[in-house]
Amino acid sequence: MEVHRYEKIWIGISLLVIVGWIATVVFGAVGPGIAMVDDSGGQIADPSNPTESDAFRDPGVYQVGENEYEVYVLARQFAFQPGTSEPIRVPANSTVTFYVTSPDVTHGFEVVGTNVNTMVIPGQVAELTVEFDDPGRYGIVCNEYCGSAHHTMEGTIEVVEQDEVNGTEGDT
Numbered sequence: 563m564e565v566h567r568y569e570k571i572w573i574g575i576s577l578l579v580i581v582g583w584i585a586t587v588v589f590g591a592v593g594p595g596i597a598m599v600d601d602s603g604g605q606i607a608d609p610s611n612p613t614e615s616d617a618f619r620d621p622g623v624y625q626v627g628e629n630e631y632e633v634y635v636l637a638r639q640f641a642f643q644p645g646t647s648e649p650i651r652v653p654a655n656s657t658v659t660f661y662v663t664s665p666d667v668t669h670g671f672e673v674v675g676t677n678v679n680t681m682v683i684p685g686q687v688a689e690l691t692v693e694f695d696d697p698g699r700y701g702i703v704c705n706e707y708c709g710s711a712h713h714t715m716e717g718t719i720e721v722v723e724q725d726e727v728n729g730t731e732g733d734t
């Protein structure tokens with residue numbers, strides 16, 4: 563079959579455009595390192611009693627490695643525990659994995675200025691990992707409408723210098 567020269571050129575351009583579109587979509591999906599929150603955090607048998615479940619510890623900050631921390635957070639109407647009445651404190655240059663669940667209704671858990679952002683669904687534990695390099699204060703907001711005081715539901719994460727976290731243990 564004889565294909566005209568211009569026809570070949572246009573076929574080539576069309577293929578390049580298609581490949582370019584696919585490359586754009588693939589880059590958008592994996593290039594920026596954005597990960598969806600999956601079900602790796604586990605489930606809670608009795609959603610209203612998360613701390614009774616093996617999948618969830620008492621709310622608080624736990625050190626699990628040299629620069630690794632796990633933070634268990636209850637999102638409830640209308641506060642983060644910990645986070646609202648007392649800030650979540652973690653040291654700079656640490657890797658922090660959040661486990662968040664709700665004993666009442668669906669909330670949001672967004673750490674402003676990071677890529678941490680998830681729905682918090684009763685009975686499900688949302689698991690997210692973030693690295694905090696520099697000291698600073700980060701706001702936590704609930705971005706799912708959860709009731710009359712939804713707009714007041716906020717908290718704070720304080721990323722502090724390494725020695726401030728262990729301040730009561732003396733100089734190290």
Ligand code: CUA
Nearest residue numbers: 669704708712
């Ligand atoms: Cu909790 Cu909105």
